Amino acid sequence: MPIRQAPKAVAGLSSGDDPDEPAIAGARQGSSDAIATLYRRYTAQLLRMLRSFTGSQQDAEDIVHDLFLGLPELLRSYEHRSEFYPWLRVVAVRIALMKMRASRRRERFIDDWPTDANAPAPPHDPWTATDLEAAIARLPESLRVVFVLRKIEDRSHAETAQLLGVSQGAVRVRYRRAVRQLRAWLERDS
Amino acid sequence: MNLSLIHPGQATLVAFDANQLTPRRHDAVAGHLRSCVRCQESLRFVRRLSATASTLDLPAAPESLLERILADRSAGERVLLPSPGLQAEPARSRAIVVTKIAVAAVIALMLTLSVSPEGLSAASGRLVHNIVRNIPVLKSLVETKPAAVPPDTSIAARSAAIPVFALDAIEAKTDEPLTTVSAIKVFSDGRVLVNDVGAHSLRLFDPTLASSTLIAGPDGGTFKYGKQASLLIPYWGDSALFLDNASNAFLVLDANASVIRTIAFPPGTDWLGLISGQPVLDPQGRLLYRVPIVPADPLVNPRLRLYAKDVDSCAIVRANFDTRTIDTLGVVASGGVTRAPMMLSSGRQILHTTINPAPVHDDWAILPDGTVAIVRGRDYHIDWIHPDGTRTSSAKLPFDWRKLDEQAKQRLLDSAQAATEASMLRAIPNASSAQMHDQFELIGIDKLPNYYPPVRIGSRRVDSSGNLWIPPTTSLYPTVGGLIYDVVNRKGIISWRALLAPGYSVAGFGTNDAVYMIAADSTGVRIARAHLGHKPLSTR
Numbered sequence: 001m002p003i004r005q006a007p008k009a010v011a012g013l014s015s016g017d018d019p020d021e022p023a024i025a026g027a028r029q030g031s032s033d034a035i036a037t038l039y040r041r042y043t044a045q046l047l048r049m050l051r052s053f054t055g056s057q058q059d060a061e062d063i064v065h066d067l068f069l070g071l072p073e074l075l076r077s078y079e080h081r082s083e084f085y086p087w088l089r090v091v092a093v094r095i096a097l098m099k100m101r102a103s104r105r106r107e108r109f110i111d112d113w114p115t116d117a118n119a120p121a122p123p124h125d126p127w128t129a130t131d132l133e134a135a136i137a138r139l140p141e142s143l144r145v146v147f148v149l150r151k152i153e154d155r156s157h158a159e160t161a162q163l164l165g166v167s168q169g170a171v172r173v174r175y176r177r178a179v180r181q182l183r184a185w186l187e188r189d190s
Numbered sequence: 191m192n193l194s195l196i197h198p199g200q201a202t203l204v205a206f207d208a209n210q211l212t213p214r215r216h217d218a219v220a221g222h223l224r225s226c227v228r229c230q231e232s233l234r235f236v237r238r239l240s241a242t243a244s245t246l247d248l249p250a251a252p253e254s255l256l257e258r259i260l261a262d263r264s265a266g267e268r269v270l271l272p273s274p275g276l277q278a279e280p281a282r283s284r285a286i287v288v289t290k291i292a293v294a295a296v297i298a299l300m301l302t303l304s305v306s307p308e309g310l311s312a313a314s315g316r317l318v319h320n321i322v323r324n325i326p327v328l329k330s331l332v333e334t335k336p337a338a339v340p341p342d343t344s345i346a347a348r349s350a351a352i353p354v355f356a357l358d359a360i361e362a363k364t365d366e367p368l369t370t371v372s373a374i375k376v377f378s379d380g381r382v383l384v385n386d387v388g389a390h391s392l393r394l395f396d397p398t399l400a401s402s403t404l405i406a407g408p409d410g411g412t413f414k415y416g417k418q419a420s421l422l423i424p425y426w427g428d429s430a431l432f433l434d435n436a437s438n439a440f441l442v443l444d445a446n447a448s449v450i451r452t453i454a455f456p457p458g459t460d461w462l463g464l465i466s467g468q469p470v471l472d473p474q475g476r477l478l479y480r481v482p483i484v485p486a487d488p489l490v491n492p493r494l495r496l497y498a499k500d501v502d503s504c505a506i507v508r509a510n511f512d513t514r515t516i517d518t519l520g521v522v523a524s525g526g527v528t529r530a531p532m533m534l535s536s537g538r539q540i541l542h543t544t545i546n547p548a549p550v551h552d553d554w555a556i557l558p559d560g561t562v563a564i565v566r567g568r569d570y571h572i573d574w575i576h577p578d579g580t581r582t583s584s585a586k587l588p589f590d591w592r593k594l595d596e597q598a599k600q601r602l603l604d605s606a607q608a609a610t611e612a613s614m615l616r617a618i619p620n621a622s623s624a625q626m627h628d629q630f631e632l633i634g635i636d637k638l639p640n641y642y643p644p645v646r647i648g649s650r651r652v653d654s655s656g657n658l659w660i661p662p663t664t665s666l667y668p669t670v671g672g673l674i675y676d677v678v679n680r681k682g683i684i685s686w687r688a689l690l691a692p693g694y695s696v697a698g699f700g701t702n703d704a705v706y707m708i709a710a711d712s713t714g715v716r717i718a719r720a721h722l723g724h725k726p727l728s729t730r
Contacts, residue, residue: 032260039259043251051249058586061255068259070269094272129245151243172201179200183235 020084028075039068042085046092052148053096055137063095089153093145093163100141127186135185139178146171147178197229198222203236265595267640352588354674356689357705357720362399367714374708374717375424376700383430383447384717385422390415392422392432394447399717405447406432413441413449421464424698425471426558433469435461456509456516468648470556475511478556480504480522506554506562519562519575522552524647546633547606548594551647557656557680565660567645572658572682584682589644590664599638606632653699656680659688661695694718 020041026034043064050060067088078087136144149160150171157175161168198206198219205211206219223229369388376382380397383405392406392415406415414436421433428445431453438461440453455464456477467479482504506519553565560577572584594602610630614621621629644662651659658678671692679685690696694707703722708715 030263032263035260035263036256039256040251043255044248047249047251048246052246056585057249061252065255065259065262066269067271068256069262069267070271072263073268074271091271098272127242129242129247132239132242133246151239152246176200179236179239182239183232187235 024075024078024084027072028078030072035068035071038071038084038088042088043068045085046089049089049148049153050092050096052133052136052152053093053145054100055144059099063092063099066095067092090163093149097145097164100145131186132182135182138185139181143174143178143181146174147182150175197226200232200236203229203233204240207233207237207240261593262640265593265640352684352687354687354689356723357691357707358723360691360707360718360720362397363718364395364399364402364716366402367716368393369714370419371697371708371715371717372419373422373424374698374706375422375430376698376704376706377428377445378701379445380700380704382698382706382717383422383443385420385432386715387419388715390417390419392447395717399719412447418461419465421469423469423471423477425475426473431471433461433464453511456511457514458516459509468554472508472556472560473558474560477509477511478506478519478562479509480506480524480554482524483521506564520554520564520573522554522564523550523567524552542631543629544631544633545606545610546637547602548638548643549647550639550643551645553645553647553650553660555650555652555658557652557658558654559656561656561680563652563658565645565650565658567643570644570662572678574680574682584678587676587678587682587684589662591644592642592664594638594640594642596635599635602638603632603635649695651675651696651698653677654701657685659696688722691720 020038023034023037023041027038046064046067047057047060050063051057054060054063074091078084136147139147145164146160149155149163150157155163157168157171161171164171202211202215202219206216206223209216211219223233368384368386370386371384372387373385374382382395382399384393384395384402386393390408391404392411393402394405395402404411406413408415408417413434416434416436418435420435421431423431423433423440425431430443430447431440432443434441434452437452438455440455441449442451442453444450455461459467459479459481463481464479467481469477469479471477502523503521504524505521507516508519509516551567553567555563555565557563562575564573564575565571566573569586570589571586574582574584576582610632614629642663644664646661646663649661653659657680659675660678661673661675672690673695675688675690675696676684677686677688688696688705690707693709693711695709696705697708697717698706700706700719704719705722707718707720709718710716
């Protein structure tokens with residue numbers, strides 16, 4: 001299924017232009033139906049990003065759980081300056097970074113992948129989206145988050161740098177390193 | 191400068207591909223590409239990467255996750271989220287804050303321990319453990335139906351794909367009833383050395399398990415067992431250690447369960463510390479055990495540190511008998527029971543115990559290659575400490591999380607209260623309600639977790655292949671009623687599950703896939719042996 005469904009941020013959006021406004025207003029009041037509406041509208045995109053971020057479907061779902069659990073309270077600070085999804089994504093990224101920092105010292109095993117980072121990946125020629133997804137999960141965290149935001153979420157260098165709290169130069173360097181590493185893994189093994 | 195001689199970077203190739211370069215730069219890169227095979231391949235990869243990234247599937251949004259979110263909100267659960275308007279706080283400053291809080295908490299805890307524990311019995315420690323193990327609600331947890339919150343479908347899907355193997359029919363079983371078995375040692379020829387702490391005896395059963403020889407008892411055997419319950423620590427090969435509280439030393443037992451030498455305790459360690467430290471031996475013969483993390487404090491009587499166990503975490507330490515040195519390997523959560531000396535208004539000093547009937551534990555084990563596996567109870571994953579000191583972690587293991595709502599929490603506390611009082615009355619028949627209140631206390635309902643913790647302390651086993659056998663707290667085969675063990679391989683993945691007959695739990699392993707089990711009924715405890723079946727039953 002093609003991606004690129006995540007809407008771009010629009011500065012200075014008025015509340016009347018926001019198609020999510022009714023659901024946001026309801027969710028702010030704690031309405032289960034409104035929370036469910038927002039959940040069904042955006043969780044797939046969030047899960048794809050977070051799964052690539054964390055390398056784990058379960059971790060991704062944990063983050064989504066926390067995100068929607070605290071959403072009504074957090075929505076009180078939402079001021080319609082941008083579209084809702086980019087705002088929601090920023091919160092999701094922040095939660096993910098917090099959780100990943102907490103477990104930074106861990107080297108996660110990825111199911112069905114070699115435990116040794118230098119071991120060859122399963123051969124596929126040509127390599128597929130599944131191979132790419134698994135290779136992304138093998139990237140070091142600092143490269144992975146940059147690559148996911150740049151390539152999967154289609155964020156600019158500037159937006160990525162702002163989200164991660166690093167310089168644009170650092171984002172460029174990390175992105176290049178991520179691409180180089182992915183190429184080494186994917187093309188060597190194919 | 192001739193731009194066509196310079197290899198463009200990845201970013202330039204991406205911009206070239208998207209027609210985002212200036213005309214001059216675009217022409218230069220195009221010219222370079224015509225003559226450079228390396229950059230042509232790079233461009234092909236960049237294009238393919240973009241094309242493939244655009245085909246990554248959108249995962250389905252699980253309805254079960256939404257139901258869990260809404261159920262948790264209905265139950266009053268809230269979470270404080272980071273504001274999107276603020277930069278993420280640097281991890282280091284948060285760590286400092288957390289460290290300061292932790293240090294303050296430890297200091298506060300130590301200030302509560304500044305009285306002497308004179309007159310307190312070590313037996314109360316064992317009593318507390320027995321209480322926690324005998325809380326009816328916890329025992330019946332595996333028999334309860336799942337809570338209203340449906341299991342997560344993605345986890346359920348992973349879980350459902352794991353094959354279940356049942357053990358074959360029991361081929362041998364002890365006849366004579368035992369009292370309370372704490373550990374067994376299976377020798378290579380099938381004989382089994384059993385530590386019956388209830389009867390204060392060590393018995394060696396023949397391979398048929400039909401008859402036994404008394405190796406040590408209170409009044410007989412080749413050596414005296416002693417007056418206190420003690421430890422049998424299996425070792426690789428046909429040997430084992432027995433903790434002799436009379437001599438404050440380990441007795442090394444050979445294949446005939448004869449004492450061939452003694453070893454002094456590790457420095458700074460005593461009998462009580464080892465009894466509660468779950469000691470095991472690694473392949474190099476070093477002793478690993480856990481010790482409570484209680485910082486040295488000049489205001490605290492050193493003897494109190496002995497009693498301040500299970501504060502909330504313990505260190506796993508490794509003692510080398512040759513060099514008489516100890517090093518620390520890791521830290522494990524050890525909630526459940528907090529004991530603190532307390533002075534009554536009468537002036538009498540007692541050991542006041544606070545019980546958490548649903549503690550979040552970490553369990554741990556040593557694998558045949560010397561790797562330490564720590565089963566984390568918070569989110570059910572494995573941390574490995576390898577023999578070379580490196581550390582890795584598994585992903586979270588699938589687990590049937592069950593909600594502890596307010597009613598369930600209250601039932602748990604009521605059940606724990608009843609079990610506590612019953613155990614207290616068995617130990618001290620004339621105990622008054624005030625005495626019980628002085629001795630024991632349950633934690634507040636607000637401190638109980640919102641989900642049943644997945645790990646039972648001390649329940650994991652390790653087979654000869656290095657697989658961890660873990661019986662999760664919500665484990666039960668639905669149609670048979672026996673315990674199901676998650677068998678976790680060295681990659682940290684549940685490769686299969688093992689189903690036991692109802693009433694049995696795993697005590698150890700023998701050769702040829704033999705599994706030794708233990709079961710208790712009204713007549714006593716029995717040891718049984720069965721082999722692993724080779725045909726999967728089905729998936730759960």
